[in-house]
Amino acid sequence: MIPEIEKASLADIKLFQEEKLSELLTYLQANSKYYQKVFKEQDVDVSTIKTLEDLVKLPLTSKEDLQKYNDDFLCVPKRKVIDYVTTSGTLGDPVTFALTDNDLERLAYNEAISFACAGVAETDVLQLMTTIDRRFMAGLAYFLGVRKLGAGIIRVGAGIPELQWDSILKFKPTYLIAVPSFLLKLIEYANQHSIDLKESGVKGAICIGESLRNQDFTLNTLAEKITSNWDIKLFSTYASTEMNTAFTECEHQQGGHHHPELIIVEILDEDHLPVVDGEVGELTITTLGVEGMPLLRFKTGDMVKAHTSPCKCGRNTMRLGPVVGRKKQMIKYKGTTLYPPAMDNILNDFQEVQSYIVEISNNSIGTDEICIKIAANNPSEELQQAIKDHFRAKLRVAPKVEFHDAQDISALQFPKMSRKPIKVIDNRK
Numbered sequence: 001m002i003p004e005i006e007k008a009s010l011a012d013i014k015l016f017q018e019e020k021l022s023e024l025l026t027y028l029q030a031n032s033k034y035y036q037k038v039f040k041e042q043d044v045d046v047s048t049i050k051t052l053e054d055l056v057k058l059p060l061t062s063k064e065d066l067q068k069y070n071d072d073f074l075c076v077p078k079r080k081v082i083d084y085v086t087t088s089g090t091l092g093d094p095v096t097f098a099l100t101d102n103d104l105e106r107l108a109y110n111e112a113i114s115f116a117c118a119g120v121a122e123t124d125v126l127q128l129m130t131t132i133d134r135r136f137m138a139g140l141a142y143f144l145g146v147r148k149l150g151a152g153i154i155r156v157g158a159g160i161p162e163l164q165w166d167s168i169l170k171f172k173p174t175y176l177i178a179v180p181s182f183l184l185k186l187i188e189y190a191n192q193h194s195i196d197l198k199e200s201g202v203k204g205a206i207c208i209g210e211s212l213r214n215q216d217f218t219l220n221t222l223a224e225k226i227t228s229n230w231d232i233k234l235f236s237t238y239a240s241t242e243m244n245t246a247f248t249e250c251e252h253q254q255g256g257h258h259h260p261e262l263i264i265v266e267i268l269d270e271d272h273l274p275v276v277d278g279e280v281g282e283l284t285i286t287t288l289g290v291e292g293m294p295l296l297r298f299k300t301g302d303m304v305k306a307h308t309s310p311c312k313c314g315r316n317t318m319r320l321g322p323v324v325g326r327k328k329q330m331i332k333y334k335g336t337t338l339y340p341p342a343m344d345n346i347l348n349d350f351q352e353v354q355s356y357i358v359e360i361s362n363n364s365i366g367t368d369e370i371c372i373k374i375a376a377n378n379p380s381e382e383l384q385q386a387i388k389d390h391f392r393a394k395l396r397v398a399p400k401v402e403f404h405d406a407q408d409i410s411a412l413q414f415p416k417m418s419r420k421p422i423k424v425i426d427n428r429k
Contacts, residue, residue: 001116001149005261006315013260013316018051020288021264025049027075028296034065034072035296052264060272060284061298066095066242073293074098081292085137087241097137097241100291104144107137107244110262111145114248117257117313118206118235120175122150127173129182130208131158137241138208142177158182161189172201179209179421180222180234187229197230204233206248209421211322211341212236215305217254221348238320242298243285247320255307255319262288265318266297267306280305280324301327303339329424331360331368334397340424343372346394352376352383357412361427368428370399375406 005016025046028035038059039046049058066073074081081098099107120126126146132139132155139157146153156167164186167173176183183205190197205226212223212234219227223234238256239246245263247256258265266274267281275281283300303324310316325339332338340358347353354375363369376383388398413421 001113002314003113003259003261006257006259006317008316010316014052017260017264017288020261021049021052021055021286024286024288024294024296028294031075032073032294034069037072055264055266055286055297056273058297061295063095063299063301066295066298070095073295075294076100076292083140084135085140085241086135095242096135097244098292102289102291103244106262106289107141108144108148110245110259111141112148113259114237114246115145115149115151115206117248117250117315118237119204119251120146120149120151120206124174125152125154125171126175126177126206127154127156127164127167127171129156129158129164129176129178137244138239141239141246161185165189165193165195168200168202169195174201174203176202176205178205178207180205180207180212180226181210181421183207183226183230184222187226202230202232204235206235206237208237208239211344213253213322214345215321215324217321221345225348236322238323240300242295242300244287244290245285250311250313250315252312254311255321257311257313257315257319258317260317264288265306265320267304268299277308278305282327283320303327303330329360329426331370333368333370333399336395336397338370338395338397342395343370343391343399344423346390347372347374347387349390350376350383350387352378353387354406355409355413356423357409357425358423359425359427362429371402372399373402373404373409373412375409376403379403 005013029039029046042059044058080100082101082104083099085097085099086094128139128142130139132143143153143155154167154171154173156164210222211220213236214220226234235249236256237246237248243263245259247258249256264286266284268284269275269281280303283302283304285298285300286296287294305321307319307321311319323341325341329340330337343358347356354377356372356374359371359373361369384401387401391398412425
């Protein structure tokens with residue numbers, strides 16, 4: 001199930017996207033209160049935008065714009081809105097997105113081709129281990145996508161290893177949709193209750209919310225911990241509510257594939273210009289085919305690298321590598337530039353570490369400070385020193401490390417109204 005446009009030549013994909021861009025700009029000019037205002041203020045004539053290279057002539061959209069003018073992005077009468085979702089608000093106030101019936105159909109198509117990209121077929125059964133309520137787009141998207149693909153789905157929701165295993169043993173799903181670190185909890189529960197992982201029938205997991213790979217696509221520490229205990233294939237997927245689109249690995253696992261019929265991708269430098277091929281920049285997206293709240297040149301805040309070499313799967317589309325980090329969470333620590341994902345890999349190297357939170361703050365001279373709060377089995381000065389030494393070896397610097405009760409870390413990771421675990425608390429002014 002590879003859409004024809006994804007097998008087309010790069011030149012044909014570019015022409016296709018330019019046609020879709022022209023349609024989007026006409027739609028925004030006619031229906032978006034926000035973009036009508038911005039086009040007028042910045043004297044933008046959308047009819048002059050003909051190519052993808054012309055995108056740099058158009059205004060950028062920030063998360064702050066979405067927060068400040070949220071309602072003005074709506075392009076349809078409220079009677080056409082079928083579903084309301086909100087972003088998780090990881091780096092600011094949550095934003096509401098309104099979806100029409102056509103948007104829900106587009107969402108289903110996106111997930112169906114994404115699952116198919118990972119090798120899921122209509123004969124498979126998937127167990128959904130994320131919430132489908134709480135105005136959460138991802139859970140709904142997975143359900144709609146599996147349904148469109150024609151596969152079976154078991155809606156268990158987040159957490160509760162006992163209930164998850166009850167469903168696995170009873171219904172025999174072939175794939176799990178889960179946060180990777182939760183798979184470790186399933187492995188732990190199985191070992192404690194004499195459940196044979198080899199007999200589970202699970203052959204793969206579609207993983208969300210946490211990285212599985214290093215920048216060279218080798219498995220990171222978290223993924224190695226999972227696969228060394230459970231012989232299943234792990235697939236990375238990257239998405240966000242704002243994008244209404246996912247980038248999912250194929251069986252060759254060399255990055256998440258771009259769906260050119262759904263989204264235009266730019267990777268921009270500090271001056272908002274396209275980076276040189278192979279360089280890291282901020283992922284900036286333009287949604288195609290969204291009816292309710294389409295976005296033009298939206299800066300996601302995620303720092304990524306694109307890969308454009310041909311993929312063995314037959315798709316000619318660009319692939320996104322693992323997220324290097326979030327632009328706003330970049331840390332300048334003792335002369336070294338860090339992103340939190342680099343710390344995840346180091347902490348996952350320690351079997352004793354149960355859970356943790358990375359807290360970033362300013363010190364009295366205005367530079368960044370890092371404190372890692374850890375819940376650990378048998379905390380000790382020796383473990384604390386070993387963690388610091390490992391940081392020095394890998395990143396050249398060692399943050400402050402504190403041990404805390406597991407319940408206290410859990411309370412920080414899952415604040416009230418949270419729909420997914422928080423790993424970073426940024427207290428910088």
